Amino acid sequence: MISYLSEINDIKRASERALKSIGLQVNFTVSETTMPSFGDITTNAAFLISKAKKVSPSEAITLFLTNFAPASQELIKVAPHPNGFINFWLNTEFFNKFINNIISQKGFGHVDIMPQKIAIEHTSVNPNKALHVGHARNVIIGDTFYRLLKRLGHHVIVLNYIDDTGIQVADLLIGFKEMGFNVDGDDQKFDHYCGDVVYVKANKVIENDLRLKKIRSNVLKELEGGGEIYTFANHIVSRVVSEQLKSSWNLGARYDLLNWESHFLHAGYWNKVFDILKSKGAVQYISEGKNAGCWTLKGKKVLVRSDGTTVYTAKDLIYAAWKLGIVNDVFGYSVFADQWDGTPLMTTVLNKNGVKLYDSVDVSYIVIDQRQEPIQQMIKDVIEDIDPNKKYKIISYGLVALSKNTAEKINANIGNERFVHMSGRSGIFFNLDDLYLMVKKTATEIINKRNASLENKERVAEGIAVSAIRYSLLRIDLEKQIIFDIDDALKLEGDTGPYLQYSLARAIKIVEKFGSIKIPCDVGVLNSEEERELLLNLTKFDYKLIKSYDAVSLSTIASYAHELAAQFNVFYEGRRVIDEKNEQIRNARGCAVLAFTYIMNDLLQILGIPILKDL
RNA sequence: GGGCCCGUAGCUCAGCAUGGAUAGAGCGCUGGCCUGCGAAGCCGGAGGUCGCGGGUUCAAAUCCCGCCGGGCCCGCCA
Numbered sequence: 001m002i003s004y005l006s007e008i009n010d011i012k013r014a015s016e017r018a019l020k021s022i023g024l025q026v027n028f029t030v031s032e033t034t035m036p037s038f039g040d041i042t043t044n045a046a047f048l049i050s051k052a053k054k055v056s057p058s059e060a061i062t063l064f065l066t067n068f069a070p071a072s073q074e075l076i077k078v079a080p081h082p083n084g085f086i087n088f089w090l091n092t093e094f095f096n097k098f099i100n101n102i103i104s105q106k107g108f109g110h111v112d113i114m115p116q117k118i119a120i121e122h123t124s125v126n127p128n129k130a131l132h133v134g135h136a137r138n139v140i141i142g143d144t145f146y147r148l149l150k151r152l153g154h155h156v157i158v159l160n161y162i163d164d165t166g167i168q169v170a171d172l173l174i175g176f177k178e179m180g181f182n183v184d185g186d187d188q189k190f191d192h193y194c195g196d197v198v199y200v201k202a203n204k205v206i207e208n209d210l211r212l213k214k215i216r217s218n219v220l221k222e223l224e225g226g227g228e229i230y231t232f233a234n235h236i237v238s239r240v241v242s243e244q245l246k247s248s249w250n251l252g253a254r255y256d257l258l259n260w261e262s263h264f265l266h267a268g269y270w271n272k273v274f275d276i277l278k279s280k281g282a283v284q285y286i287s288e289g290k291n292a293g294c295w296t297l298k299g300k301k302v303l304v305r306s307d308g309t310t311v312y313t314a315k316d317l318i319y320a321a322w323k324l325g326i327v328n329d330v331f332g333y334s335v336f337a338d339q340w341d342g343t344p345l346m347t348t349v350l351n352k353n354g355v356k357l358y359d360s361v362d363v364s365y366i367v368i369d370q371r372q373e374p375i376q377q378m379i380k381d382v383i384e385d386i387d388p389n390k391k392y393k394i395i396s397y398g399l400v401a402l403s404k405n406t407a408e409k410i411n412a413n414i415g416n417e418r419f420v421h422m423s424g425r426s427g428i429f430f431n432l433d434d435l436y437l438m439v440k441k442t443a444t445e446i447i448n449k450r451n452a453s454l455e456n457k458e459r460v461a462e463g464i465a466v467s468a469i470r471y472s473l474l475r476i477d478l479e480k481q482i483i484f485d486i487d488d489a490l491k492l493e494g495d496t497g498p499y500l501q502y503s504l505a506r507a508i509k510i511v512e513k514f515g516s517i518k519i520p521c522d523v524g525v526l527n528s529e530e531e532r533e534l535l536l537n538l539t540k541f542d543y544k545l546i547k548s549y550d551a552v553s554l555s556t557i558a559s560y561a562h563e564l565a566a567q568f569n570v571f572y573e574g575r576r577v578i579d580e581k582n583e584q585i586r587n588a589r590g591c592a593v594l595a596f597t598y599i600m601n602d603l604l605q606i607l608g609i610p611i612l613k614d615l
Numbered sequence: 616g617g618g619c620c621c622g623u624a625g626c627u628c629a630g631c632a633u634g635g636a637u638a639g640a641g642c643g644c645u646g647g648c649c650u651g652c653g654a655a656g657c658c659g660g661a662g663g664u665c666g667c668g669g670g671u672u673c674a675a676a677u678c679c680c681g682c683c684g685g686g687c688c689c690g691c692c693a
Binding site for chain 1: 618629630674689
């Protein structure tokens with residue numbers, strides 16, 4: 001497919017040949033320009049020639065150009081700038097080829113990349129509580145990266161790991177078993193009831209009660225063993241997970257498989273993994289010092305305690321090894337739930353009579369918050385050391401905290417602090433479901449004010465809520481801490497998800513009213529700056545996707561989508577389409593608008609933003 | 616003490632991968648634009664020592680070093 005990317009690559013190859021024939025091998029760049037007046041693509045090759053050959057910039061340019069012969073010469077005009085840059089303009093033929101391709105295949109189509117088998121794990125929230133806005137960041141990052149991988153043509157499986165044998169679940173169980181909380185819940189959603197009421201209270205009491213602490217450690221042991229308590233836990237945990245899933249699904253996320261910590265333990269995975277670790281020399285036995293009697297990673301991090309039990313990191317290692325096929329899969333599989341997109345969500349089962357489902361992958365991504373990065377880094381080192389053909393990739397993101405204003409709204413007093421970190425234990429968190437309902441309510445109010453006769457108001461308000469929430473978390477760089485503010489979250493104008501939906505809706509309306517477009521398109525008549533900029537940016541679709549993938553930067557796609565939408569809006573305000581008198585121009589603009597709808601549609605799909613024809 | 620991340624306009628953020636030519640958005644403030652494809656929009660104005668200092672370079676918001684400020688991690692917890 002011809003695109004901005006294909007031309008950049010062509011110019012790169014041609015420049016390499018040119019430099020080679022001059023006798024140079026230097027690290028030049030071919031990149032986007034900073035301003036429209038500098039052309040569409042630029043290279044710094046002449047600077048480097050000038051320096052290496054000790055000639056003037058203008059001589060360097062001449063030297064370069066006499067040896068420069070791109071394959072698609074007819075699509076590019078070269079425009080050297082006296083100060084030393086060599087700029088390139090993409091010409092009408094290029095844009096016509098691109099636009100006609102998009103229109104004939106109703107979209108951009110295949111992106112050129114080597115497909116891989118990939119697993120991505122995200123969400124993985126302890127099953128004792130509801131998802132809060134911090135978890136939402138994890139879900140949205142994971143789901144969007146999944147959508148990007150999928151769009152690029154990779155074979156992807158989405159995993160969600162349930163730690164059903166941990167201390168948080170144990171606390172919850174004690175709340176039910178020992179403290180008299182009603183297992184049937186009250187009238188709120190079961191995950192909210194467990195997290196907001198039972199767990200918070202149970203944890204507080206247990207921490208100050210020796211008897212209950214003792215019971216808790218027994219519960220923990222029994223959970224790993226799989227007795228009567230485990231059956232009870234299973235019942236509670238499944239209900240919580242089912243409710244958590246509803247929250248994720250609301251945001252447009254989906255999964256392929258649930259993995260349970262208890263299944264890995266009951267299937268005896270640790271011994272298999274431990275054997276491999278020992279045989280590869282990845283673990284060390286410590287015979288003296290404070291870690292005497294323990295097995296460690298890198299001689300530091302304890303994996304197996306002196307009493308022979310394992311620490312939590314061992315479970316992460318088991319899971320990592322299983323994902324990448326370093327240990328064999330012994331599970332059976334069955335359907336856990338049907339999802340909104342029509343796909344089944346599978347779960348492992350311990351009796352292996354189900355079909356084989358999981359085929360180990362070559363690359364595994366895990367989405368985690370920054371606090372867990374060091375330990376995951378250690379796991380990555382160990383795993384990639386054991387099998388260098390496998391890749392264990394970490395996507396980490398900054399924590400989501402609550403602004404002072406937001407904390408006060410959930411009755412948390414934070415004194416003079418500017419923000420507060422969320423904590424399930426102390427009851428300081430902002431539940432995702434609450435956020436969703438609040439944004440939906442605000443959207444409904446706006447709809448009633450501006451577009452009261454709209455059909456499906458409920459569905460539209462939901463679509464707006466999803467877009468606002470997803471976009472606001474995606475537009476911010478992964479590394480950055482987010483201080484969540486509910487008032488900001490309820491703003492639906494400006495650089496927001498609804499802005500993208502709105503621009504696409506406008507474009508779709510034009511396409512509907514336009515009538516039939518004559519093909520092939522000739523967009524050569526669109527020579528105003530705003531028209532050309534729109535066309536140019538459309539051609540950058542695969543360039544931006546690949547950049548986003550390579551750098552694991554979802555804000556790259558978010559800003560690209562925003563930029564495109566803004567350019568479309570400028571075009572929309574400045575140029576008429578349907579009632580344009582000049583038939584040639586009218587048709588060309590119709591082509592541009594149609595191509596915009598295809599590309600924007602694709603981008604919103606990747607961002608997980610619902611496409612609304614009316615809002 | 617060791618390590619990781621962040622610092623760009625009053626506020627929230629792009630830009631940094633691969634150094635480049637006039638640093639961009641949104642919110643807020645302010646002045647305009649609906650008898651015309653949807654005003655959740657568009658156009659204009661005010662607002663910037665790119666945390667500070669040094670270094671590399673023809674060229675630094677971008678790379679390197681140091682410092683300051685903010686956040687986080689460093690358990691035989693999970």
